[in-house]
Amino acid sequence: MNSISGKSDIDWTAFAAELAPVEVISEPVLVKKRSRDFFWYSPILNKELRTCFGDLVACPKSPDEMRQVLAVVYSHDAPVVLRGGGTGNYGQAVPVEGGLIIETTRMNRILEIGDGFVRAEAGAFMADINAALKDHGQEMAMFPSTQDIATIGGFVAGGSAGIGSVANGALRDPGNLIALKAMSVEGTPAEYVFEGEDVLHIHHAWGLNGVITEVTLRTVPARNWWGCMATFDSYGAAYAAGCALAQAPDIARKLISTVDARITQYFPRLEGHIRQDRHLLVSLVPAEDVDRFRALMEGMGGSVDLAMSDAEREEKRLPHVFDFSYDHTTLQVLKADRSATYQQIGCPIPPDPAKIDALRPKLGDDVWMHHEFARLGGEIVTFDLPIIWFSTPERLAEINAVYEDNGFPVYDAHTWQVEGGGLKNADYRHLAWKKRMDPKGLLNSAKSAAWAEVKDLTPEQIEAKATA
Ligand SMILES: Cc1cc2nc3c(=O)[nH]c(=O)nc-3n(C[C@H](O)[C@H](O)[C@H](O)COP(=O)(O)OP(=O)(O)OC[C@H]3O[C@@H](n4cnc5c(N)ncnc54)[C@H](O)[C@@H]3O)c2cc1C
Structure with missing residues (x-):
């Protein structure tokens, strides 16, 4: 199979065979479609990103299938980008280095609804979660206006606030993002649990420091x-x-x-x-x-x-x-x-x-x-x-x-690197976790300008930069 991105010398036919029984999409038109998000909102990003494509799409249906995909990625040193609904605005999910796209939307089970929380697999759509909560007299504390096609994992990895935030705060405010599970990209991928403040190690890192498999979000009593x-x-x-x-x-x-x-x-x-x-x-x-x-x-x-x-x-x-x-x-x-x-x-x-x-x-x-x-x-x-x-x-x-x-800070929407927009500066805490979770730097690495500068340091040395 030829490389669609033109940036890879991996044999994608053999790669797809190694992924079996995980479903793949290899039809170039469909792979190209899944290489896009809403970057076209920006004429600047549109020019820079419209010809960036991945080479193959994998669609794992369970954490076990995800683990298998990540092990194959690791063994081939394949660049990889996670994709939920692909509604991010800054090319967050665009595979600028080519490689594998992992679409999470088939890992979409709503696992538990309790009093004040919902736990779901990363690929569950926000609208489906909101609909399920309704039967329990609850609703999401906040959700993006793209809820029909956005996933809970994509929201936590790429989003920040939404409908409900004027009442309940942003995702990063304490108690809103209760817990998440994320997998490493290693020979034997491990699943880590982040709770309390530790969720901020992974939240809004654009999927470059771990593969979110499960999310627990705060819910509130439903109102009319x-x-x-x-x-x-x-x-x-x-x-x-x-x-x-x-x-x-x-x-x-x-x-x-x-x-x-x-x-x-x-x-x-x-x-x-x-x-x-x-x-x-x-x-x-x-x-x-x-x-x-x-x-x-x-x-x-x-x-x-x-x-x-x-x-x-x-x-x-x-x-x-x-x-x-x-x-x-x-x-x-x-x-x-x-x-x-x-x-x-x-x-x-x-x-x-x-x-x-x-x-x-x-x-x-x-x-x-x-x-x-x-x-x-x-x-x-x-x-x-x-x-x-x-x-x-x-x-x-x-x-x-x-x-x-005039005292109105600009969080540039016309840049595709995480440090250029909402974050403004490098988040070394995110990058230290990237080193732990993705030691070969395969996960969406081009999206961090600072990664190249720290990739050869230990996680502790990277973390030290956060306080320097
Ligand atoms: C019209 C419109 C309205 C929007 N409104 C809002 C809004 O109200 N609030 C808001 O915060 N955002 C908003 N956004 C941005 C975006 O829709 C949301 O952030 C959305 O939640 C992203 O979810 P997604 O599934 O589409 O993620 P994607 O676009 O697929 O991915 C977003 C980022 O997360 C990463 N990612 C996806 N899944 C995983 C995973 N399982 N593990 C690790 N990384 C992962 C991707 O690699 C990418 O970097 C809007 C965008 C548009 C176009």
């Missing part, structure tokens, strides 16, 4: 959430209403997003349901708090255009309100116009509508704000995921500089 949308005459007023809602003592909420009016013209499915050309606040509020939500929004100068139960939404064939939040907001625009892109921006803490108002005129007409509200480490924070009408990398750099110069 209503999708709500309020509209405002100014963006500042919508953002201020978001701040008030996030602090309201008598209104629960598991989502607060604010969206510039210009973006809402790309929401055709909301036509007739929200006022046109108005700035939007999107929220999920329990049925019993909707009246108080309405009063708060009206008191802040808004109009509640939409408030509906899930049953009514389904009857009207409307999407979930969270389809207009997080990175789905960008997706709605990209569906109509591929020249749009986005960025990830931190905002001053505590959130301050005056600072948003002061910043808006400094950004050009090619930057349309969209904020998400979350609770991080107990504090309410916001981050901007603006739509940016991409022209050149230089203009993008200029926009980043305006944000940074």
